[in-house]
Amino acid sequence: MNRRAVITGVGVLAPGGTGVQNFWDLLTEGRTATRRITLFDAGSFRSRVAAEIDFDPAGHGLTPQEIQRMDRAAQFAVVGAREAVADSGLGTAAFDPHRTGVSIGSGAGAVRRLDSEYRVVSDDGRLDLVDHAYASRHLYRQCVPSSFAVEVAWATGAEGPATVVSTGCTSGLDAVAHAADLIRDGTADVMITGATDAPISPITLASFDAIKATSTRNDEPRAASRPFDADRDGFVLGEGAAVFVLEELTGARDRGARIYAEIAGHATRSNGFHMTGLRPDGRELAEAITAALDEAHTSPEGVDYVSAHGSGTPQNDRHETAALKRGLGAHARRTPISSIKSMVGHSLGSVGSLEIAASVLAMRHHVVPPTANLHTPDPECDLDYVPITAREHRTDTVLTVASGFGGLQSAMVLSRPDRSAA
Template sequence: MTAVAITGMGVVAPGGIGAKQFWDLIASGRTATRAISLFDASGFRSRVAAECDFDPQFHGLGAQEVRRMDRAAQFAVVCAREAMADSGLEFDRVAPARIGVSLGSAVGCTTSLEQEYVVLSDSGANWLMDPAYAVPQLYGYMVPSTLAVEVAWECGAEGPVALISTGCTAGLDSVGHGARLITEGSADVVLAGATEAPISPITSACFDAIRATSPDNDDPGGASRPFDRNRHGFVLGEGSAVFVLEDAAKAQARGARVYAEILGFARHSNGFHMTGLRPDGRELAEAIAATLRLARVAPADIDYINAHGSGTKQNDRHETAAFKLSLGERAYEVPVSSIKSMVGHSLGAIGSIEIAASALALTNQVVPPTANLHEPDPECDLDYVPLISREHRTNAVLTVGSGFGGFQSAMVLGKGYRL
């Protein structure tokens, strides 16, 4: 796979808006999980989440844009603007047909859809709803690709534009797809990433029903505890990350600063169970092995693993087994961490947010920690970098994702350069 460079980055995350603020949070090991404030969660089993302190107008969106866009779209556009400015690329000098967009999301415009349902149904009292009460943007809320369209309008893209919706691996899959658009010659520049704003009653109720989210409401900051013996599930999050992708050789030729190079990406799936995972980790291990082959990277070359690390018992054990199966003895030597301990699990967006963390780990030569990891699960016996970040020489990062439906994705990032 031809190397693709990440030359621009934009991040909206819990605890900080902007890539610098995001890195400051995770490098310090601080958590952004707290009691839910976006709606009244008093009747729910899990009442904690990782929310973004996001004022759309403060971050440059006009009143009409705020009214038109779902919260997830607002996140994505703010990220796209940051990434474009950060890249130093003059987008108006790139042919529009050579600019593409690849955006990921698991649940689309959930926030606006639920708000409109509440209004149209009179808080659920009416089965038959009068469309006269609907906002003009309702159709757009029902079509997830409108999220990618908003980013395309922002960057003037008239090339390939896609919304990738593969659940919790969407943020990895969208960037992998964007990289392939460049390597296959379909685009010269791609804005790739993911966005999600799922902290709403309907999403919380769904995860409550399957008992996937943490009920540790008395300790919001400590509720997300990946790989810890006393973990009780994941903490829902929200946010976005968007990148400017270019051919690495062309990026170097124009003197661009490169955060990281995408060396390889692969996916695997299975028909095992809608939400369950085999304990042996075989499916994720196969995705990792395929990625290493494409990247022409050996297990010994991996210096850091940015884990999916959701904080559910079955995922953490499955993932630990997958690292051992795919990397062999190297799995015991390489540091591993989960940033979900600090920014929660933002479903389709988290894969891109974790790519941002991986690229910044390469740039800063620092491995972010796994917060709240005080008592490791004996079945999770790797080096999970507990509590405090670690200076570490890093040339290659493996970042992985796992999602309902059997989706397993893996990506290898190589160290970029600064000019």
């Protein structure tokens, strides 16, 4: 059995504009969506900037009941899934719901609803013993991240396996990889997959303030996210979702589906080193890159573009640069690399799926998105990080990578099916 998983539909909710076209326009124009936080009063926090989405759930077709029931992140996932299914044409095709599954990634879960509910039951933090009588009857659904997969399954009619993958900042890659594996091993023929996070909340800001991981460039919010730049001072929190329809290649071709890319290879490693620290040599990420390329039957020289993790912290950017040199060898210096976090921020577990979306759009249009705000490259980050301006570039195979707290490292290879091994 030689089953292959391909992307046939894409749905995106990202800062700067919802929908695939708005997302791609923002990236190729090199515009940044970071701004001062408006979702709540962030005046008391060290970092007061983020990449927010101007999101009207009712305007995206969610009913009052759905809005009441679902956390903002779940709403993103459902809206993104509906866009992806419509884009794929699957909604008008005959498909077996029992052979259709869901795999959704999330690093933070329903953190916004949990944060607001705690404020209610604790009387804004004044009660040592919270009063459960004030809690929403939907609170249990917020405490159990599996509700994200359930909501997407209900919205799309999927009755096969339903899973939430939560591996921190690698969740967006790992959830899609899990979906691809279910198609490859014959468990499912169609998977609705991707990741969602809406972590811009007081508790999240306080947590990252405590470890000084986020940018304090509060007076220049559009310039705050600057991966690989010598003047960077941390990442900028974001939010968003990207959802895909994955299908088995033969079935997709038989129904005449448009195919964006094949999930040609993926791998993950962990270093067991430190909760937030990274070894400077990037060995574990390099091993994930090598393993993903091997599974895709692709050499380093076959990679046309790298969608970087590029968080904008000095430690991560240098670690990733070392890993790319180690994993791609001399080809690392010949390959365009960029970080879309410079424009849409770091939405924790969901950003890996947003980067997959950017990668398949780069393949479709043969344009590499830029790294915004990269004016003075860090001398230790000496690869081609495509500063400021998008670049036309033949792109048939993309390597996208992710790095997460706890030492998690993931890599995925996306290729045109006709360039992959049969």
